Amino acid sequence: MSKTATTNAPDAVSAPVQTPAAPARAAAAPAPRSSLVSTRETLNGLLEARREKFSEALPEHMPVERLLLLTRLAAERTPKLFQCTQESVITAVMTAAMLGLWPDGTLGSGYLVPYWNTEKRVLECEFQPGYRGLIDLARRAGAITQMDAVAVFRGEPFKVFRGTDPKIVHEPVYDVSRGEADLVAVYSVAWLVGGGSSFDVMSRQEIDAVRARSSAKKGPWITDFAEMSRKSVVKRHIKYLPLSPERASRLMAAIEHDNRVDYNADPNVSAELDTPESIRQRMFDETQAKADALAAQLKAQSARESEGDCTCADIEMEDGAVPEADTAFRSAHGHYPMCVVTLQAAGEDAARAVRESEARAPAEAV
Numbered sequence: 001m002s003k004t005a006t007t008n009a010p011d012a013v014s015a016p017v018q019t020p021a022a023p024a025r026a027a028a029a030p031a032p033r034s035s036l037v038s039t040r041e042t043l044n045g046l047l048e049a050r051r052e053k054f055s056e057a058l059p060e061h062m063p064v065e066r067l068l069l070l071t072r073l074a075a076e077r078t079p080k081l082f083q084c085t086q087e088s089v090i091t092a093v094m095t096a097a098m099l100g101l102w103p104d105g106t107l108g109s110g111y112l113v114p115y116w117n118t119e120k121r122v123l124e125c126e127f128q129p130g131y132r133g134l135i136d137l138a139r140r141a142g143a144i145t146q147m148d149a150v151a152v153f154r155g156e157p158f159k160v161f162r163g164t165d166p167k168i169v170h171e172p173v174y175d176v177s178r179g180e181a182d183l184v185a186v187y188s189v190a191w192l193v194g195g196g197s198s199f200d201v202m203s204r205q206e207i208d209a210v211r212a213r214s215s216a217k218k219g220p221w222i223t224d225f226a227e228m229s230r231k232s233v234v235k236r237h238i239k240y241l242p243l244s245p246e247r248a249s250r251l252m253a254a255i256e257h258d259n260r261v262d263y264n265a266d267p268n269v270s271a272e273l274d275t276p277e278s279i280r281q282r283m284f285d286e287t288q289a290k291a292d293a294l295a296a297q298l299k300a301q302s303a304r305e306s307e308g309d310c311t312c313a314d315i316e317m318e319d320g321a322v323p324e325a326d327t328a329f330r331s332a333h334g335h336y337p338m339c340v341v342t343l344q345a346a347g348e349d350a351a352r353a354v355r356e357s358e359a360r361a362p363a364e365a366v
Contacts, residue, residue, distance in 0.1 A: 035085050035086060035087075036082070036083055036084065036085060036086065036122075036123075037075075037081065037082045037083070037084055037085075037086055037089055038082055038083075039082065040072070040075075040082075042086070043071075043072065043075055043082070043089070044072070046086055046089065046090055047068045047071060047072070047093070048068075050090060050093075050094075051064055051068065053094070054067055054068070054093065054094065054097045057094060057097035057098045058097045058100065059100045059250075062097075062100060062102075064097075066102065067093070067096070067097060067102070067103075070102050070103050070104050070105075071093050071103055071112070073104075073105075074103050074104070074105045074111075074112045075112075077105060077106075078105070078112065078113075078114065080114040080123060081112055081114055081125055083114070083123045084114050084122075084123045084124055084125040085122055085123070085124055085125075088124035088125040088126070089112075089125045091125075092112055092125040092126055092127040093112070093127070095127040095257060096110055096112075096127045098250075098253070099127075099129065099133075099137070099250055099253060099254045099257065100137065100140075100250050101127075101129055101130075101133040101136070101137070101254065102133075103127060107130075107132060108130035108131060108132030108133065108227070109129075109130055109132055109133040109136065110127055110128060110129050110130050110133045111127070111128045111130060111220070112125055112126075112127060113125070113126050113127075113128050113219060113220065115219070126261050127257075127261075128220065128258060128261055128262070129231075129254045129255075129257070129258050130227070130231065131149050131227065131230045131231035131234045133254065134231065134234050134235065134238065134251065134254060134255065134258075135147040135148075135149070135234060137248075137250055137251035137254055138190075138238055138241065138243070138248070138251055140247075140250075140251075141243050141244065141247045141248035141250075141251050142193060142244065142247050143192065143193055143241050143242050143243045143244070143248075144190045144191060144192055144193060144241060145191045145192070145193055146190075146191045147188060147189065147190040147191070147234070147237075148188065148189050149186065149187070149188040149230035149231075149233055149234050150170065150186065150187055150188070150189075150230070151178075151183055151185075151186050151226045151229060151230060152170060152183070152184050152185040152186065152187070153173075153176050153177070153178050153182045153183055153184065154176065154177070154182045154183075154184050155173055155176035155177075155182075156170065156171060156172055156173045156176060157169070157170070157171040157173075158170045158171075158184070158185065160187075160201050166199070168187055168189070168199055168201070170187070178226075180225040180226075183204060183207070183225065183226060183229060184203075184204050185201060185202060185203050185204060185207075186201070186202050186207065186226075186229045186230055186232070186233045187199055187200065187201040187202070187233060188200050188230075188233045188234050188237045190237060190241060192241075192242070198237070198240065198241070199237070200233055200236055200237035200240070201233070202229070202232060202233045202236065206232075207229045207232060210232045211225075211228070214262050231258075235255055235258070238251065238255065
């Protein structure tokens with residue numbers, strides 16, 4: 001889908017001026033007004049008709065009444081949402097509910113953004129997580145107590161130290177220009193549950209590279225450059241946090257969804273939202289595959305030893321080398337010390353993990 005986010009988006013019945021590709025193809029007809037939200041009454045009806053579905057998708061601590069209220073307020077602040085298709089608005093609100101983020105549009109949790117679909121010639125609504133929303137999900141995942149993302153502007157003292165004592169020294173100066181051209185870097189700091197902290201830094205060059213990959217030519221990257229820059233460093237930093245996959249399923253789904261929306265043209269990004277259930281299933285499948293491969297290796301090893309032909313050296317070691325003492329042991333006893341025992345123990349551990357996963361689904365903690 002080719003799309004353009006809108007603060008200056010066209011009305012729902014007129015497309016932006018485009019140079020048609022050759023050979024020219026007949027343009028799709030604009031969506032009929034009956035398929036658009038159009039009025040407050042229509043929006044209220046759509047939301048109320050799906051109240052129960054929204055409630056089922058939301059985490060227990062998030063009341064459905066607030067979700068519906070924030071959606072109405074978002075439409076009042078961004079009137080072009082009334083020109084979006086009904087289906088896209090409902091899908092966007094449901095996505096916010098599934099991810100456990102409010103579509104508040106002001107506090108940074110998440111945004112309902114109208115995009116112009118150049119193929120369908122219609123405005124469509126997408127939910128985009130904000131950087132504060134991602135931080136909230138990371139905190140709910142149980143690995144951090146707090147996280148902050150900060151923009152650095154030209155004229156502010158800023159140093160980054162790596163090595164054995166990594167740290168950031170930043171002295172904000174509040175009377176310098178804070179326009180897009182003045183932003184020189186962004187950084188994030190996370191305070192870990194077990195103590196300590198970690199940080200990540202992105203230069204202006206790295207930020208511009210992220211923006212260049214965005215499929216939207218207008219929208220948040222134009223109107224809210226600093227906010228999008230903060231979100232970029234938070235998303236990258238989260239990759240290195242000690243997160244439990246089971247507890248961070250909504251966080252991972254939110255990042256996947258945000259990548260799909262922002263980098264729509266990237267063929268490596270999934271075209272569907274990763275739900276917490278699908279993430280858990282993928283993790284289980286990967287664990288099962290590893291256990292099956294290890295079991296097959298053990299079976300083959302056992303068969304070779306029963307025939308008196310130990311080939312323990314075929315088992316790839318971590319550094320690709322066989323210690324001299326182990327070579328001497330094999331000369332005396334016919335096999336390397338501990339290799340079979342170690343592999344059998346690892347196989348039993350993997351199989352036990354698979355059985356436990358089958359017996360009980362991981363608790364949803366976010």
